[in-house]
Amino acid sequence: MSTAKIIDGKAIAGEMTDQLADRVKTYISQTGSPPCLAVVLVGEDPASAVYVRNKGKTAEKIGFRSIQHTLPADTAEDVVIELVNDLNDDPAVNGILVQLPLPDHIDEKKIIGLIAPEKDVDGFHPINVGRLGAGDFESALIPCTPAGSIILAKSAHGENLSGLNAVIVGRSNIVGKPAAQLLLAENCTVTIAHSRTKGLETVVRRADLVVAAVGRAEMIKGDWIKPGAIVIDVGINRVPAPEKGDGKTKLVGDVDFDSAKNVAGAITPVPGGVGPMTIALLMHNTFTAACRQNGVSSI
Numbered sequence: 528m529s530t531a532k533i534i535d536g537k538a539i540a541g542e543m544t545d546q547l548a549d550r551v552k553t554y555i556s557q558t559g560s561p562p563c564l565a566v567v568l569v570g571e572d573p574a575s576a577v578y579v580r581n582k583g584k585t586a587e588k589i590g591f592r593s594i595q596h597t598l599p600a601d602t603a604e605d606v607v608i609e610l611v612n613d614l615n616d617d618p619a620v621n622g623i624l625v626q627l628p629l630p631d632h633i634d635e636k637k638i639i640g641l642i643a644p645e646k647d648v649d650g651f652h653p654i655n656v657g658r659l660g661a662g663d664f665e666s667a668l669i670p671c672t673p674a675g676s677i678i679l680a681k682s683a684h685g686e687n688l689s690g691l692n693a694v695i696v697g698r699s700n701i702v703g704k705p706a707a708q709l710l711l712a713e714n715c716t717v718t719i720a721h722s723r724t725k726g727l728e729t730v731v732r733r734a735d736l737v738v739a740a741v742g743r744a745e746m747i748k749g750d751w752i753k754p755g756a757i758v759i760d761v762g763i764n765r766v767p768a769p770e771k772g773d774g775k776t777k778l779v780g781d782v783d784f785d786s787a788k789n790v791a792g793a794i795t796p797v798p799g800g801v802g803p804m805t806i807a808l809l810m811h812n813t814f815t816a817a818c819r820q821n822g823v824s825s826i
C-alpha cells in the first residue's frame with residue numbers, strides 16, 4: 528500500500544515567516560517603523576484565545592508591532608464599533624483582525640464591513656471579497672486559510688495547478704468560497720460540494736485536489752479519495768481521546784487521516800498542516816497592507 532507524502536505546513540510556514548522577517552528589516556529602514564497588526568478578541572472562547580496569542584507571538588517574532596485588544600464577552604456592539612473606527616483612523620496600524628466568532632449580540636457582518644478594506648488582513652470585507660471575485664489581486668487582500676491551502680497544494684504538485692479537478696468540501700465565506708475563487712484563478716476545474724451534496728463520495732472521488740473545509744471530524748474517508756490525489760485538510764476539530772487518558776481530547780481534521788494517507792498522493796496533517804499557514808499568510812497580508820499604505824515595494 529502506498530503512503531502519501533505528508534505536507535509539512537509547519538516547515539513551509541516557518542520558511543515564509545523567516546523570509547518575511549528579512550523583508551521587514553528593509554521595510555523598517557525605509558519607513559522608520561515596523562508594520563503593525565491589531566487583533567481584537569471579544570469574549571473568552573479558549574480556542575480563539577489560543578489563535579490570537581499565536582498570531583501576536585508570530586507577529587513580534589518577525590519584527591512587527593502587535594497590538595491586542597481583549598474585551599469582555601458582554602461588551603456592547605457600539606464599543607467594538609468605536610474601537611474598529613479608532614484603529615481605522617490610526618495611521619500606525621496597518622492591519623486589523625477581529626477574531627470570529629463574535630458573541631451573538633454583536634453583528635459580525637456590520638463589524639467586518641466597518642474595517643477599512645486596505646487594513647482588512649482577513650480579506651473578509653465585501654470590497655476584498657469583490658476584488659478576489661474579479662481577479663484583482665493587485666488591490667485585494669486574500670483570506671489567509673485558502674491562500675495558505677493553495678501554497679501547500681503547490682508544494683506537493685508543483686506551481687502549475689492548471690486543469691486539475693479541484694473539489695472543495697465546504698462553502699463558508701472564510702474558506703470554501705474564497706478557495707474556489709483562488710483555484711479558478713489557477714485554472715482548476717472547481718466544484719464546491721458541501722454537507723448536503725448528493726453523492727458526495729462520488730464527487731470527492733473525482734478530485735485530483737481535495738480541499739476539506741466542512742467542519743466535521745474525520746468525515747472524508749480514505750475510500751472517497753482518488754489514488755494519488757492531493758488532500759488539503761482545513762478542518763480543526765477537537766474530539767475525545769480516551770486512549771490518552773480520562774477526559775483527554777485531541778485535534779483531528781475533516782479527513783480520516785489514517786485511511787486517507789494510504790490512498791492520497793500527498794496530504795496535510797492536523798495539526799501541523801494548514802493551521803500554521805493561516806498565521807504565515809496573515810503576516811504576509813499585514814506586510815502587504817503596510818507596504819501598500821506606505822508606497823513601499825513588498826518584494
Ligand code: GUN
Nearest residue numbers: 624625626627628649672
Ligand atoms: N476564526 C476562525 N478563523 C478565523 C480567521 O481566519 N479570521 C478571523 N478573524 N477569525 C477566525
